[in-house]
Amino acid sequence: MSEIERHSYDVVVIGAGGAGLRAAIEARARGKRTAIISKSLLGKAHTVMAEGGCAASMGNVNSNDNWMVHFRDTMRGGKFFNNWRMAELHAKEAPDRVWELETYGALFDRTKDGKISQRNFGGHTYPRLAHVGDRTGLELIRTLQQKIVSLQQEDFKATGDYESNIKVFHECTITDLLKTDGVISGAFGYWRGTGGFILFEAPAVVLATGGIGKLFKTTTNSWEYTGDGHALALRAGATLINMEFIQFHPTAMVWPPSVKGILVTESVRGDGGVLTNSEGKRFMFDYIPDVFKEQYATTAEESDRWYTDPDNNRRPPELLPRDEVARAINSEVKAGRGSPHGGVFLDVSSRMPAEVILKKLPSMYHQFKVLADVDITKEPMQVGPTCHYVMGGVEVEPDTASSNISGLFAAGEVAGGMHGSNRLGGNSLSDLLVFGRRAGLGAANYVDGLGARPAVNEADARAAETRALLPFKNEGGENAYTVHLELQQTMNDLVGIIRKGEEIELALKKLEDLAIRTRQVVVEGHREFNPGWHLALDLRNMLLVSMCVAKAALERVESRGGHTRDDYPVMDSDWRHVLLVLSARGEDDVRLRRQEQVPMRPDLLDLFELDELKKYYTGEELGGHRAGTAGESDTA
Amino acid sequence: MSYTAHFRVWRGDSNKGELVDYNVEVNEGEVVLDVIHRLQQTQTGDLAVRWNCKAGKCGSCGAEINGRPRLMCMTRMSIFDKSEALTVTPMRTFPVIRDLVTDVEFNYQKAREIPAFAPPAGVAPGEYRMEQVDVERSQEFRKCIECYLCQNVCHVVRDHEENKPAFAGPRFLMRIAELDMHPLDAADRKRAAQEEHGLGYCNITKCCTEVCPEHIKITDNALIPLKERVVDRKYDPLVWLGSKIFKRTPANA
Numbered sequence: 016m017s018e019i020e021r022h023s024y025d026v027v028v029i030g031a032g033g034a035g036l037r038a039a040i041e042a043r044a045r046g047k048r049t050a051i052i053s054k055s056l057l058g059k060a061h062t063v064m065a066e067g068g069c070a071a072s073m074g075n076v077n078s079n080d081n082w083m084v085h086f087r088d089t090m091r092g093g094k095f096f097n098n099w100r101m102a103e104l105h106a107k108e109a110p111d112r113v114w115e116l117e118t119y120g121a122l123f124d125r126t127k128d129g130k131i132s133q134r135n136f137g138g139h140t141y142p143r144l145a146h147v148g149d150r151t152g153l154e155l156i157r158t159l160q161q162k163i164v165s166l167q168q169e170d171f172k173a174t175g176d177y178e179s180n181i182k183v184f185h186e187c188t189i190t191d192l193l194k195t196d197g198v199i200s201g202a203f204g205y206w207r208g209t210g211g212f213i214l215f216e217a218p219a220v221v222l223a224t225g226g227i228g229k230l231f232k233t234t235t236n237s238w239e240y241t242g243d244g245h246a247l248a249l250r251a252g253a254t255l256i257n258m259e260f261i262q263f264h265p266t267a268m269v270w271p272p273s274v275k276g277i278l279v280t281e282s283v284r285g286d287g288g289v290l291t292n293s294e295g296k297r298f299m300f301d302y303i304p305d306v307f308k309e310q311y312a313t314t315a316e317e318s319d320r321w322y323t324d325p326d327n328n329r330r331p332p333e334l335l336p337r338d339e340v341a342r343a344i345n346s347e348v349k350a351g352r353g354s355p356h357g358g359v360f361l362d363v364s365s366r367m368p369a370e371v372i373l374k375k376l377p378s379m380y381h382q383f384k385v386l387a388d389v390d391i392t393k394e395p396m397q398v399g400p401t402c403h404y405v406m407g408g409v410e411v412e413p414d415t416a417s418s419n420i421s422g423l424f425a426a427g428e429v430a431g432g433m434h435g436s437n438r439l440g441g442n443s444l445s446d447l448l449v450f451g452r453r454a455g456l457g458a459a460n461y462v463d464g465l466g467a468r469p470a471v472n473e474a475d476a477r478a479a480e481t482r483a484l485l486p487f488k489n490e491g492g493e494n495a496y497t498v499h500l501e502l503q504q505t506m507n508d509l510v511g512i513i514r515k516g517e518e519i520e521l522a523l524k525k526l527e528d529l530a531i532r533t534r535q536v537v538v539e540g541h542r543e544f545n546p547g548w549h550l551a552l553d554l555r556n557m558l559l560v561s562m563c564v565a566k567a568a569l570e571r572v573e574s575r576g577g578h579t580r581d582d583y584p585v586m587d588s589d590w591r592h593v594l595l596v597l598s599a600r601g602e603d604d605v606r607l608r609r610q611e612q613v614p615m616r617p618d619l620l621d622l623f624e625l626d627e628l629k630k631y632y633t634g635e636e637l638g639g640h641r642a643g644t645a646g647e648s649d650t651a
Numbered sequence: 652m653s654y655t656a657h658f659r660v661w662r663g664d665s666n667k668g669e670l671v672d673y674n675v676e677v678n679e680g681e682v683v684l685d686v687i688h689r690l691q692q693t694q695t696g697d698l699a700v701r702w703n704c705k706a707g708k709c710g711s712c713g714a715e716i717n718g719r720p721r722l723m724c725m726t727r728m729s730i731f732d733k734s735e736a737l738t739v740t741p742m743r744t745f746p747v748i749r750d751l752v753t754d755v756e757f758n759y760q761k762a763r764e765i766p767a768f769a770p771p772a773g774v775a776p777g778e779y780r781m782e783q784v785d786v787e788r789s790q791e792f793r794k795c796i797e798c799y800l801c802q803n804v805c806h807v808v809r810d811h812e813e814n815k816p817a818f819a820g821p822r823f824l825m826r827i828a829e830l831d832m833h834p835l836d837a838a839d840r841k842r843a844a845q846e847e848h849g850l851g852y853c854n855i856t857k858c859c860t861e862v863c864p865e866h867i868k869i870t871d872n873a874l875i876p877l878k879e880r881v882v883d884r885k886y887d888p889l890v891w892l893g894s895k896i897f898k899r900t901p902a903n904a
């Protein structure tokens with residue numbers, strides 16, 4: 016057995032996207048020695064790819080906006096399935112988190128009076144997304160990265176060492192969390208470059224590992240999004256919720272095949288782009304669900320007026336929440352009204368002058384020009400749905416971001432609850448900032464309240480090492496790529512955008528078989544930067560998380576947000592208050608149980624009209640509403 | 652239309668390496684990174700390569716294709732002659748870790764040496780007011796995806812290891828220009844640009860601008876204006892006098 020490199024920190028943050036970096040900034044600000052760990056280089060996390068913007072009700076463009084409107088939009092988008100306390104904290108704190116970025120040096124696009132400009136997005140009542148062209152995520156991650164540099168420069172002045180209080184370990188992958196007497200004591204992983212092992216001793220770990228897109232074949236997500244944080248949490252004894260809810264973004268590139276799944280930002284629609292089918296029809300007018308009838312325009316004329324006069328017109332149906340638009344596109348293609356490459360048309364060329372397109376959507380222009388040879392100022396794009404985001408994640412305590420395991424925190428895409436059954440565009444970047452900060456704070460407070468620090472068990476570290484080296488010892492198995500492709504195909508075909516009971520059952524059978532094959536995967540070659548080995552280790556996580564998705568999807572016999580059952584096509588109020596909670600059972604199996612949602616606080620319930628709530632809630636649940644209570648006293 | 656392409660890929664580590672020949676299938680619409688991935692999946696599972704977004708947004712996949720620094724994910728196969736071999740090598744200016752993956756730590760060190768944004772005193776969060784025209788200049792530089800192709804191509808460091816300590820490279824000199832043009836940044840950065848970060852080494856050849864996948868006009872919009880401002884400041888008689896009279900040593904600066 017080789018020597019294992021060791022480090023000791025107060026707080027270890029796994030993940031260097033928006034959530035992880037913001038958590039680390041907070042932990043360091045609270046005086047904690049903090050490590051940031053990431054699989055890829057610093058600055059390359061998924062957050063960098065976010066295009067559209069960051070939602071915060073600053074009211075810079077429409078002064079009617081405030082946290083209550085944002086809260087309502089978020090709950091509606093999530094079909095009232097959201098953890099309402101998280102949605103409340105998010106709506107209240109997002110503006111402060113965005114303004115704070117300016118003090119770190121961020122340069123958002125401006126309004127005429129010099130404030131941060133805000134743009135329209137699906138499901139948001141008012142222009143709400145702070146943005147920089149269509150590269151908002153880049154601005155966000157670079158700003159946080161540069162803030163960390165500035166903290167390191169402060170530390171350098173004080174100690175002569177940039178890394179005395181905050182250090183980034185990049186291209187380093189965590190494979191196991193370590194516990195001692197039931198509480199977190201550290202984390203174990205390997206350097207991707209050398210293949211050497213590394214052990215962090217730390218009483219508090221913040222998971223900020225992002226999503227699970229690589230479970231699916233068509234996805235906007237990169238190789239990193241293999242559900243590591245979800246699986247690490249499960250294996251450490253924490254619980255996941257809402258894993259059946261996966262967001263399929265309605266508009267991704269569909270051609271050429273090699274770029275299938277690459278995102279076409281929602282800003283294209285927010286700024287005026289329209290969706291049409293092969294008959295040239297703007298089909299979204301046919302897909303406005305009853306619950307949204309009041310908010311969306313029914314004619315092209317009214318839609319077009321909305322861009323200039325939003326107070327007196329209803330919004331275009333292209334801006335319905337993502338689940339609605341994705342299902343609509345899916346139906347059009349199925350009905351034979353798709354575009355030549357199996358999507359639908361998304362057009363800006365007939366809607367605005369070329370200069371405006373180049374100004375507002377520069378990276379989309381560039382992306383289509385280079386990758387598909389399509390000039391979006393002259394012709395329509397072809398787009399279709401792709402796996403984009405997971406609403407499900409680690410069950411956390413909203414105020415502190417703590418999981419049910421002492422010392423383990425989670426924030427960002429890896430945490431569950433905030434977005435309910437469907438996330439609104441722009442609500443992720445703000446989520447990262449709000450809950451990243453809270454997780455850093457939660458972890459710092461936890462460390463402060465701790466007596467003795469738990470010591471890592473040597474045997475646990477050795478066991479983690481043995482497990483990581485298994486693929487080199489195996490004989491006769493397949494290579495990781497083959498098994499991964501089959502897993503992706505299975506999830507795509509059988510637990511994808513539209514689901515059926517018997518198909519999910521079939522998927523679960525296949526997953527059992529894949530679990531055995533995953534254990535036997537063999538790796539060729541050496542340990543230095545060997546992507547085959549890395550995938551073999553990630554595969555183990557993807558498998559466990561796939562089981563969570565499939566089991567929860569089978570259990571929930573209704574359709575809601577990012578979970579559509581062909582055999583149970585309606586949303587059912589009796590399911591609204593039921594959370595499906597998953598925990599690990601052994602190496603690669605999971606257990607599912609039902610849990611009641613905490614009822615919404617009456618003052619928050621009162622922010623909605625009773626008529627709207629009735630579309631989502633059962634009668635008994637609404638007794639506490641202002642109208643309900645008033646109604647009762649009237650009749651009494 | 653599929654065809655078989657002849658790839659020559661550099662394989663090796665920091666000690667030794669060589670170009671290895673592969674024949675590999677290429678399909679319509681593919682980019683170089685797709686083909687590298689096909690090699691990984693079908694012929695050589697341990698071929699090391701960096702990538703993330705596959706859409707030119709993260710700056711991970713820089714390499715030299717037929718000697719020219721490019722993003723592999725944004726280089727379409729259709730621009731090359733089908734009958735000619737395509738050579739893919741790692742970025743030359745940085746030490747190789749394995750195959751196409753290089754050690755780019757140099758850039759993170761340089762990033763850390765550029766003094767951070769200095770927030771204006773007395774302006775509370777939420778009170779920042781800036782005009783769009785004023786932020787646009789710095790915004791151009793903030794489009795940078797940190798692919799380090801410009802750092803790789805700049806002749807000051809490309810074959811001159813000895814210049815690395817004194818020279819921040821185009822990407823980070825541009826960072827200084829960005830902060831200098833930030834409407835609310837409170838620091839003066841011109842002397843340091845010249846004396847500590849090596850602006851003087853740049854002789855405006857524009858090679859950096861040519862390879863930038865974000866089409867940032869690094870030389871024209873960042874480096875030359877910064878040089879001009881350094882000159883202005885040096886010969887401004889008051890500043891000159893000030894810097895002579897109150898000259899402080901770096902230690903107590």
Ligand SMILES: Cc1cc2nc3c(=O)[nH]c(=O)nc-3n(C[C@H](O)[C@H](O)[C@H](O)COP(=O)(O)OP(=O)(O)OC[C@H]3O[C@@H](n4cnc5c(N)ncnc54)[C@H](O)[C@@H]3O)c2cc1C
Pocket residue numbers: 029030031032033034035052053054055060061062063064065066067068069070151152187188189190223224225226235236239243244278403404426427428429440441442443444445447
């Ligand atoms: C193309 C695209 C566009 C988007 N546009 C928008 C938008 O406009 N607005 C919006 O609000 N949202 C958008 N989203 C969603 C949003 O970008 C993501 O949900 C968000 O960035 C996730 O951030 P995060 O901090 O949770 O994790 P990420 O940014 O995903 O980072 C995860 C980090 O964890 C690390 N990691 C993972 N596993 C391990 C491990 N085992 N060991 C060590 N490190 C590990 C990774 O290396 C990485 O650093 C978009 C997403 C995509 C893909």
Ligand code: SF4
Pocket residue numbers: 804805806807820821852853854855856857858859860870874
């Ligand atoms: S312009 Fe200056 S920085 Fe750019 S490549 Fe030439 S010498 Fe290097």
Ligand code: SF4
Pocket residue numbers: 710794795796797798799800801802822859862863864865866867869
């Ligand atoms: S300036 Fe351009 S070439 Fe240089 S690192 Fe940034 S994006 Fe890459």
Ligand code: FES
Pocket residue numbers: 701702703704705706707708709710711712713722723724725
């Ligand atoms: S993979 Fe992100 S730039 Fe090429």
